[in-house]
Amino acid sequence: FTSFIQIDLDAVTANVQAIQQHVGSTVQVMGVVKANAYGHGVIPIARAVLEAGAARLAVARPDEGVQLRRAGITAPVLVMGYALPAEAASSVDHDLTPTINTPEMAEALSVLAQKAGKSLSVQVKIDTGLSRYGVMPEEALPLIQHITGLKGLDFEGLYTHFATADEADKSLARRQLSIFAQTARQIERAGIAIPIKHAANSTATIDLPEAHLDCVRPGIMLYGLKPSAEVSDTVALRPALSL
């Protein structure tokens, strides 16, 4: 016997198109291709996701972003997770979009971006309840004020991630979304524009339309899988992997 895995890129294309149709043309799709595109092979998947209309990609770690750039992918790539200080330079060299967590990280990136003569897009993630990377809501405004005061950095977006959106009960997700909205309002009232706000993983993309905001961040559904048995079937998905 020979066993092999087959990846159907047409299924990925169809899934991205179904997502875009579901969220509407005013909402961007940021395809989450971390962890080797959930094991599907990141480069062909990333190309298919972008060709199908996704505006952006997201990965967990800087080295994953570098891999995309080396393959010639030029779309915006958000690095959602932790970056070592030593990885700041590769984010600048490869025009990745880091998620800034501390004033020190902002300063280091600012110095490197200025040296390279670049304006580096950066984002900030707020921890509204998941406790996995991100700043506390009350830390967001001072951090973003610090970022916008530094040369070489372009504050591009604010986001959060849901702790329990896979469950049918959306009350915690709604509470997180309300903390996010309050924090965003506070930042905007301080005179800082937030070009893109985003929160929705696959479950919220499917079942929590108020979380779509400017951009959705689907991962598992790109590959044609429902994030859990509890989400509805309102977006038709085609599994991309077969064995």
Ligand SMILES: *Cc1c(COP(=O)(O)O)cnc(C)c1O
């Ligand atoms: C993995 C991840 C996603 C995608 O989650 P899915 O449940 O696979 O859709 C979105 N946002 C962040 C921050 C993630 O880490």
